[in-house]
Amino acid sequence: MMKIVLTGDHEPLADELRAEHVGITFTVATNQAEQLEQLADADAMYGWPTREAFIAAEKLRWIQRPGTGINQIVDLPELVDSDVVLTNSRGPHALPMANHVFAMILSLAHRLPRLIDAQRAHDWQAGKAGSSPFVDLDGRVMGILALGDVGKAVAQRAIGFGLEVYAVDKDPESPPPGVSGLWGLERLDELLEMSDWFVVTAPLTAETRGLIDSRRLGLLKQGAYVVAISRGNIVDEEALIKHLRSGHLAGAALDVTAVEPLPVESPLWDMENVVLSPHTSANSPDARAGGRENFKENLRRFLANKQFIYVCDKRAGF
Amino acid sequence: MKLLMTMPAEGIWPENSAFYADLKTSFPEVDIKVVDTVEDQMKEIKDANAYFGWITRDVFLAADRLQWIHCPGVGIDRLVEIPELVESDVVLTNSPGPHVNVMADHVMGMVVALAHRFGEAWDDQRARRWGGSNYTARFAELTGRTMGILALGQIGMAVAVRAHAFNMDVYGVDLHPKPPTPVVKEVWGLERLDELMSISDWFVVAVPYTAETDKMIDAGRFAHLKEGAHVIVISRGGIVDEDAMIEGLRSGRIAGAGLDVADVEPLPVDSPLWDLNTIISPHSSASSPEMYEGRQQLFKENLRRFLVNEPFVRVCDKRAGF
Numbered sequence: 001m002m003k004i005v006l007t008g009d010h011e012p013l014a015d016e017l018r019a020e021h022v023g024i025t026f027t028v029a030t031n032q033a034e035q036l037e038q039l040a041d042a043d044a045m046y047g048w049p050t051r052e053a054f055i056a057a058e059k060l061r062w063i064q065r066p067g068t069g070i071n072q073i074v075d076l077p078e079l080v081d082s083d084v085v086l087t088n089s090r091g092p093h094a095l096p097m098a099n100h101v102f103a104m105i106l107s108l109a110h111r112l113p114r115l116i117d118a119q120r121a122h123d124w125q126a127g128k129a130g131s132s133p134f135v136d137l138d139g140r141v142m143g144i145l146a147l148g149d150v151g152k153a154v155a156q157r158a159i160g161f162g163l164e165v166y167a168v169d170k171d172p173e174s175p176p177p178g179v180s181g182l183w184g185l186e187r188l189d190e191l192l193e194m195s196d197w198f199v200v201t202a203p204l205t206a207e208t209r210g211l212i213d214s215r216r217l218g219l220l221k222q223g224a225y226v227v228a229i230s231r232g233n234i235v236d237e238e239a240l241i242k243h244l245r246s247g248h249l250a251g252a253a254l255d256v257t258a259v260e261p262l263p264v265e266s267p268l269w270d271m272e273n274v275v276l277s278p279h280t281s282a283n284s285p286d287a288r289a290g291g292r293e294n295f296k297e298n299l300r301r302f303l304a305n306k307q308f309i310y311v312c313d314k315r316a317g318f
Numbered sequence: 319m320k321l322l323m324t325m326p327a328e329g330i331w332p333e334n335s336a337f338y339a340d341l342k343t344s345f346p347e348v349d350i351k352v353v354d355t356v357e358d359q360m361k362e363i364k365d366a367n368a369y370f371g372w373i374t375r376d377v378f379l380a381a382d383r384l385q386w387i388h389c390p391g392v393g394i395d396r397l398v399e400i401p402e403l404v405e406s407d408v409v410l411t412n413s414p415g416p417h418v419n420v421m422a423d424h425v426m427g428m429v430v431a432l433a434h435r436f437g438e439a440w441d442d443q444r445a446r447r448w449g450g451s452n453y454t455a456r457f458a459e460l461t462g463r464t465m466g467i468l469a470l471g472q473i474g475m476a477v478a479v480r481a482h483a484f485n486m487d488v489y490g491v492d493l494h495p496k497p498p499t500p501v502v503k504e505v506w507g508l509e510r511l512d513e514l515m516s517i518s519d520w521f522v523v524a525v526p527y528t529a530e531t532d533k534m535i536d537a538g539r540f541a542h543l544k545e546g547a548h549v550i551v552i553s554r555g556g557i558v559d560e561d562a563m564i565e566g567l568r569s570g571r572i573a574g575a576g577l578d579v580a581d582v583e584p585l586p587v588d589s590p591l592w593d594l595n596t597i598i599s600p601h602s603s604a605s606s607p608e609m610y611e612g613r614q615q616l617f618k619e620n621l622r623r624f625l626v627n628e629p630f631v632r633v634c635d636k637r638a639g640f
Contacts, residue, residue, distance in 0.1 A: 095461045096434075099484065103434040106427030115599050116440040122592045124584030129605035136608040138419040160483025161423060261448030269446045277439045278450045284433075284457040 004299070005029055005038045007047030008066075013292055020296070021303065044302060046295050051076055060084055062302055064295045068093045068150075068282070069231055070312050071204035079314065086312040087298055090149045092290025093282040097229055098153030100281035101199060102161075104227050104253030107275045109135040135225075135250075138162035143195030145212070146170070146202035147182055148318075150229065154199055155179050166191055170207075170316075192219040197227065203318035204231035214239035223250045229281055232258040241267055244274065255281045319625065320349040320383075322362050324371030337614045345621060368624060370617060375400045384408050386624055389634075390613050392417050392473075392604075393554055395527040398639050410634040411620055414472050416612025417604045422476035424603035425522060425552050428576025429481075431597055432548055433458040458548065458573065459519075461485045466518030468535075469493070469525035470505055471640075473552065477522055478502050489514055512542040520548050527554035528639035537562035546573045552603055555579040560591065567594040578603040 003025040006014050014026040029035040029047075036053045039045060044062040054060070055078055063079070065088040073079060079086065107113070111132055118127030142158045144151045144167040155165045159178040166181040168188050175182035183191065188211075192198060198220060202208045212226075212235040220226070226249060228235050237258045243249045251273035257266070260279055268274050282288075298308050312318060323338060338352050351362045359377045363369065368386045369377075378384070378400055389397060389412040398404050431437065434457050442449040465481045467474045467490040478488045482501035491514050495507045506514065511534075515521055521543060525531050536559040543549070549572055551558055560581045566572035574595040577585075583601055585591060591598065620630050634640065 095485070096457060096459075099430055099457075099460055100434050102426065102484075103430035103436050106423060106430060107436055107440075110424055110427045110599075110603075112427070112431055112436060112597075113440050113443075115597065116437050117444075118600070119437070119592055119596075119598045120441075122587045122589075124600045127598070127600040127602065129602050133610075134420055134424075134602075134604075134606040136420055136606045137423055138608070157480075157483045160480045161426075162419060261450065264446050269443060275436075275440070276443045277434070277436075278442070278448045278453070280434075280439075280449070280453040280457075283453045283455060284459050285455045286459050286461065288455050 001025055002303075003027065003038075003042045005035070005042040005045045005047070007035055007045065007049075010046065013046075013295075017296070017299070021299070024303075044299070048072060049076070049079075051078070054079060062087070062298075062308075064298055065089065065312075066291050066295070068097075069203060069318075070314075071231055071317060073314060073317060074206075085308060086314055087308045087310050088312050089291040089294050090310055092287045092294055094149035094153045096284035096287045097150045097201075097281045098157055099284075100255060100277070101154050101201075101227055101229050102157055104229075104255070104275055104277070105137070105197060105225070108225055108251045108253055108273070109137060113272065113275065137197075139164065140196040141166065141194050142197040142199060143167065143191040145188070145191075145198070145200045145208075145234075146230075147172075147176075147179070148201065148203075151199075151201040152176055154201060154229075158197075163197070166194065189216065189219055192216055193221070195224055196221055197225050200226070200228040200234050201230050202234060204233055205317035208234045210234070210236055212236060214242065217243045217249065220249060222248060225250055226252045228252075228254045228256055230256065232256040232260065237268070241271075244271060251275070253277075255279055319347065319368070320351065320366045321368045321370065321621070322359065322366040323350060323352045324354065324359060324369075341618065341621070344618065345625070348621070348625070368621070372396060373400075373403075375402070378403050378408075386411070388617055388620055389413065390617070393526060393640075394634050394636075395554060395556075395639060398636050404636045409630065410636055411630045411632060412634055413613040413616050414632065416609045416616060418472045418476045420606040420609050421473050421552060421603045422480055424578060424599070425473075425477045425524075425550050425576070426480045426484075428550050428578075428597050428599075429460070429520060429548070432574040432576055432595075433460060437595075437597055462487065463519040464489060464517050465520040465522060466490065466514040467502075467522045467524060468511065468514070468557075469523075469553075470496070470502065471524065471526075474522070474524040475499075475502075477524060477552075481520075486520070489517065512539065515539060515542040515547075516544060518544055518547055520550065523549070523551040523557055524553050525557060526640035527556050531557045533557070533559050535559060535562075537565070540566050540571070543572065545571055548572070548574045548576070550576040552578050555581040555583065560589075564590050564594065567591075567596070 007029045014028050017026045027038050029038045039053045039057040046064045062085045068090045115127045142163045142165050147167040147169045158165050165179045168183050168191050172182045172184050253275040255277045360380050363377050363381045370388045386409045392414045464487045470490040470492045478501045481488050488502045489504050491506045491511050496505045540562045576597045578599045
């Protein structure tokens, strides 16, 4: 009998699936010991396996990841080398992630931290822009590192603000409508040199780890802003702090950091021109529901032997 | 020809001195007087032909030769409260264009900041607290949701363009209903305001403040607003009944509000609005250097036209109030 394991707090989802697929066993594993035990004879899983559980899984053919990033795969070389298919939820997550990018951009451009501080103090005057005027988006250049689902959604929104959008990607196709240029990664330095807003949406892979280092941050325009939405460790955090402190960069917004949770002693917390959010960019109800729908759809395809949606390239790491 | 210029009422910008100097060089034939206090204005207005700034009634009544007033802002509600100005032949111009992009950005900034709980995120950051799972599924959706805009002037339209880029369905009401555009599904007359509110997940007030719009969004109207909608007010505070909005925010009928304007400004220290699910900015939505530069250039162009008797870039309808 076919068996599917769901890791995490997913009993309601398991109940739905049991009703839809009679004759298939759905079990929920809420800790690592349960996962190790349950995965041993499972055919598929929703979640992410520990290495030990993956190695012990004898029948596993498919893993559906609820999130988007699969950079943890570097710790699971056995998965890369196996025939197990890996799918993720990048489609449903792209829209709230792109909205989040603009919440971060407009927080920086329209000085939201100052406003919130003034609001908490009930102080109207303290919220005035004064010596830190807003930054107009219209006519400025946005550079996007990687134009996948998230990058494209960011680009679409940016065009609505009158930003001029350029991007680099590992596989540059013809640019989507409104995107002024889409180049290969070899033109990353050029992209940095022209960007007023630089947005990192690339997956974390061997190729992108530390890609935006001190030298590359130095190529950014004086007064540019950096936004990171995909994974920490693509932008060198130490170098970012240095360029923010020197005033070369005007600000940064990070939904992801090198170490998460961000260590309490990190200087990023207290920098006035830094906006942080705790890896929450895809936290909209629709995106979470969409992730579950995506799994349900892939499950139907799995059972009918049809092609999955959102299949990952395990070697490429996304 | 004499031009009387006053500094903006608040937020004195260093660029102003360069601007005044530039005007003196560009228009040597104009006698330009830059004054600050009302007392000095009363003296200098007597024989002035033109006035740049927000004129008060006393200063207006002291003018004998005034032909033209240029308002550096968009809203002229305070100026058309001077009945003698409305009745007079003095032409009133304002500066809508340069305000459009930055104000529309501010509206969308409030929308996404409310939707993704950025006020809370900043409180967490101040406390060095990694909020993580506190935010789970608590963001508000924009994709496929409806934005209703009260008045589709330049600013309302610029908001519509941005909202459309977020895959929102945009509807609007306006004094002058117009055909739909690529970014606005339908534009209705003001008589369908209740209906607009009933379909809006995000309701944006961008209408000028006039006798007609005074307290237009009152308790009765809020009763039509879709349950759990967010409200953004960008034009003038007097259009919204604040007590009714506070009531809605407290009951949860209104999920959150972004307010750049208040009925009384500064917003009183004891207003409950400060501590509800709101983002408040102090009538500062247009605080970008491009706006200041743009409105200076607009005035310069209007002054050139005034001197050669060409029609102004845009003339306000003093009776309509915008």
